[in-house]
Amino acid sequence: MDTLKTIVFALFLGVCTVNAQEETNFWQLGIGYNFVDDSGPRLNDYFNFKEIWHAVPYPSRLTVGYYLINGFGFEAIGSYNEYDAGKIVDGDVLPEDQTYVALDGKISYDLNKIFGQTGWFDPYLMTGAGYTWIGAADRATFNAGGGFNIWFTPTIGFNLNSMAKWGLFTDKGTNHLQHSLGLIFKLGKKEVTKIDEEFEEMAQPESSIVPVEEDSVSDMTKMQDPSPIVVAALPERSPGELRMEAMKRDLEELPVVYFAFNSSYLTPEDKVILDQLIAFMNAYPEAVIEVHAHADARGTDEYNDWLAQRRAKRIADYAQAGGISTDRIKAEGFGEKKILNRCINGVSCSESEHRTNRRTNYVLISPVTNSAGE
Structure with missing residues (x-):
């Protein structure tokens, strides 16, 4: 029996010391209720x-859990x-009160990795082992089952299993x-919120002016004909132009x-960026x-269309909450239809490469049309 307790303890120690390397991995805490059906084979009375x-x-x-990408x-x-x-x-009437205590280690697998991301609904299968004390009887157990999470926000959800x-x-x-329900909380999930230099350059219009070294300009000036050059006057532009x-x-x-991946929520840093849009x-x-919003290629086409539209609407809603009229800002999601790089379906890419495709951009539709930045 001591050997079994050692095995169970080692399982828990392994669960709690998983190394956190990927920035999309996260810790999760949960609190809730558990219900035990220890009636034996009486499945006909399952809901009694x-x-x-x-x-x-x-x-x-x-x-307490740790979840991988x-x-x-x-x-x-x-x-x-x-x-x-x-x-x-176990089919008999219990003659006296008994206490139930259980410690379990669980390994789960997110079924969205098979069927495609749903954003707010995460079904999973699970297995594991544990140790249970019921009154004077104790035993090691092998466990298996399933459940799902429903996410109210990116970090708070409901679990049933x-x-x-x-x-x-x-x-x-x-x-x-054993059945359980309760609240779950994601901790330490790193969300990418700053636009790095690579993507800032991507968002800027390319200049058609090629820089010329000062020495080269000086040499070219010396080679030019000293005779005066008459330049036709450019037409003056109106204040409107x-x-x-x-x-x-x-x-x-x-x-x-x-x-962030699989998210349409605005972070505090995102809102600072959108305050500049409101000022404009x-x-x-x-x-x-x-507002045009996009998604990377992970997940189904239908889900990414929905997610991109939701992202665009989040931005439009924020601008409208900041005083911008609803008829001045529109929202359009394009899903994964306008991937900028090689990261299409079936291609393995880094998080940085996928992030390129989770962009937004603004298109001026009145008083003129400007499609730059697509």
Whole structure:
């Protein structure tokens, strides 16, 4: 028995010391309730909560886990419960109260990695092992089951799961089911929020002027004919034309938002960037723009279309909340239709390469059309 406890302890130690290298990996904490069905083979009474299920009226389950970008997750689980006298355990009426304590290690796999990202809904399968104490009986268990997460925000969600637990190497106690629900919280997930120099250069219009060294200019001047050159006078531009040029230039120079993977939420840094867009719209009250948002190629086409449209709308909604009229800013999502680099479906790319395609850009649709930056 001491050997089994050592194995279980080693499993938990391994779960808690997974090395965090990828910036999209994250830690997750959870708190909630657990319910135990230890009624034996009476599956026909599965929903007989009053006589068969065991629960306590306060939070009874704590979890800490580490989740990888490849879909695998590792979690340590501690749960407490109470068996009340008079309830059915292993087909018999329990003569006295008993305490239930379990420590489990879980390995899970995110099914979205197979079926495509849904953004807010994460179903998964899980397996693992643990150790359970019920009254005077204790046992090691092999565990397997499934569940899902529903995300209300990028960092807060709801978890529901069910796990079957089979006793190992013992004749004390029987197999049982444990169900859980509660809140989960992502910690330490690094979101990319700053636009690095590579993408700033991408967003700027290319200059057609080639720099010339001063010495070269001096030599060229000496070689020129000293006779005066008559240059035809350029037609003067109207104030309206000058303002239009300034408007287009200022719009092209605005920084833009690069969204985090599988997210449409605006970070505080994103909002600082969008405050500059609001300032531009206030400076040019005649301007009407369209926000174009894009997604990288990971996930299904349908999901990326939805995600890109949601990203564009988040920006438009923020501008409208900042006082910009709804008829002056439109939102359009293009999904993965306008990939800028090699990172199409089936091509393995770095996070930096994928980030290039999670861009946004602004198009001036009134008083003139400007499609630069697509």
